[in-house]
Amino acid sequence: MKHEITVTINGESVTAEVDSRLLLVHFIRENLDLTGTHIGCDTSNCGACTILLDGKSVKSCTYLAVRADGAEITTIEGVAAEGTNHPLQQAFHDQHGLHCGFCTPGMIMRSLDLLKNNPDPSEEEIRWGISGNLCRCTGYNNIVKSVQQAAKEMQNQSETV
Amino acid sequence: MIPANFTYHKATSVKDAIALSQTHGEEAKYMSGGHSLLPMMKLRFATPEHIIDISKIEGLSYIKEEGDLLKIGALTTQTEMEHSALIRENYPIFSDAIKLTADPSVRNVGTIGGNIAHGDAANDQPALMLAMRATVIAEGTDGQKSIPIDEFFHGFYMTALEPSDVLVEIQVPKTKKGSGGAYHKVERKVGDYATAGVAVHVELDDSGVCREIGIGLTNVSAVPMRLDRGEELLRGKKITDDLIEQVGTMAGEDCEPSSDLRGSEAYKRSIVNTITKRMLNKALERAQQ
Known part of the structure; x- marks a missing residue:
């Protein structure tokens, strides 16, 4: 059965017909061609598919597209203007927070939610905060450093605004 | 992995959900956060023909003390519990458990009601509810009923809830001195x-x-x-x-x-x-x- 849904994706309103069983991650990747959101484990363990749904990090492999009707979705493509880096993207670059990069979009989307709720997290809070996102390359140390750098940068930015 | 075909229905109220469940009978399942049910559907362990989405029902997400009770709306997410100052200060047993339940993104969607209604002994909330002697409030075709937690869990994924019953609230004794x-x-x-x-x-x-x-x-x-x-x-x-x-x-x-x-x-x-x-x-x- 088809359902008409309207979602705001990275600031743009999209209306589409979706099957009941279409997963949100497939809607994002295949219907919208936004392939920055990855599919890793497909069992809500690894976090590669993490997006923001109404500002909260959600694993889009475990969410029906039809349930996102009316929601505001942000994917990695929407975190910064074309050609610029979000402080989190810049920090992952500066701190070598990635090797292969497969987990990175999910790490960044999850970290956005973390820093929104806790702008100045301790190392332990960062590690707990990204505990649902798996990285098989880095050993996490540089990811933690990246989030720390971004937290500082984002706090500086909010103070100067 | 893609779940088997089903028909999706969005319930706008508890009454609406019950009516939809009455119409579609045993082949219908309620979904709140869906973080237990949807993975089972993707693995084809569960193949409901109808999903009744109760997550959009307004007014079932709250944490409040009333009289001698702490009342938790069934659709309250694990994250909402985690961020609640009342829970953090007066009910640390919940904070102990929620920190260890899945991960932050899953907790953003998973609900307290769902964790109990799923009837899985591997979930964390049932043990807490037993310890605190909770009462489960469910609404069905005959109106609301209170189910003591000791009568709630019947077997593997089986609870006292009738197919049309919606778990609407959990009540535990208010924290007191001692x-x-x-x-x-x-x-x-x-x-x-x-x-x-x-x-x-x-x-x-x-x-x-x-x-x-x-x-x-x-x-x-x-x-x-x-x-x-x-x-x-x-x-x-x-x-x-x-x-x-x-x-x-x-x-x-x-x-x-x-x-x-x-x-x-x-x-x-x-x-x-x-x-x-x-x-x-x-x-x-x-x-x-």
Whole structure:
């Protein structure tokens, strides 16, 4: 059965017909061609598919597209203007927070939610905060450093605004 | 993995949900957060023909104290519980458990009501509910009913809820002077289901005698389990180190774990013994604060 849904994706309103069983991650990747959101484990363990749904990090492999009707979705493509880096993207670059990069979009989307709720997290809070996102390359140390750098940068930015 | 075909229905109210369930009968399943049900559907362990989405129903997400009770709306997410100042300050047993339940993104969607209604002894909330002697409020075709937690869990994924019943609220006794609770589970890795877990809630009178005690066990039986023998031993007594030692031993003996990838039966019994003692001590410490 088809359902008409309207979602705001990275600031743009999209209306589409979706099957009941279409997963949100497939809607994002295949219907919208936004392939920055990855599919890793497909069992809500690894976090590669993490997006923001109404500002909260959600694993889009475990969410029906039809349930996102009316929601505001942000994917990695929407975190910064074309050609610029979000402080989190810049920090992952500066701190070598990635090797292969497969987990990175999910790490960044999850970290956005973390820093929104806790702008100045301790190392332990960062590690707990990204505990649902798996990285098989880095050993996490540089990811933690990246989030720390971004937290500082984002706090500086909010103070100067 | 894509779930088998089904028809999606969005319920706009509890009454609407019940009506949809009446129309589609046994082949319909309610979905709240969907973080237990949808993975089962993707693996084809569950193939409901109709999904009734109850997550958009307004007014079922709240945490409030009223009279002698803490009332939690069934659609309250685990994250909302985690961020609630009331929970953090007065009901630390929930904070103990929620931090160890799945991960932050799953907790953003998963609900407290769903964690209980799913009827899975591996979930964390059932043990807490047993320890605190919760009451489950459900709404069905005949209106609202109260179900004591001891009558709620019937079997593997089976509860006292009729197919059309919607779990709408959970009630636990309001925290008071002399009461305290604690929860811990051993897990193979962060976010895993419990290898074993223990929830303890204790109420002491002014002289430090145990007036009421609840001990709930996670994932060591087909149905969420109450440690009756341990509770009986402690009720009406001043809880001493010797009694705690005895209850730990009872917990290890009475639980019914099976050997699996998370550990052997003997290992799990030993874990239950140890965590029971630790949680009794932690709950007592909190009750005496």
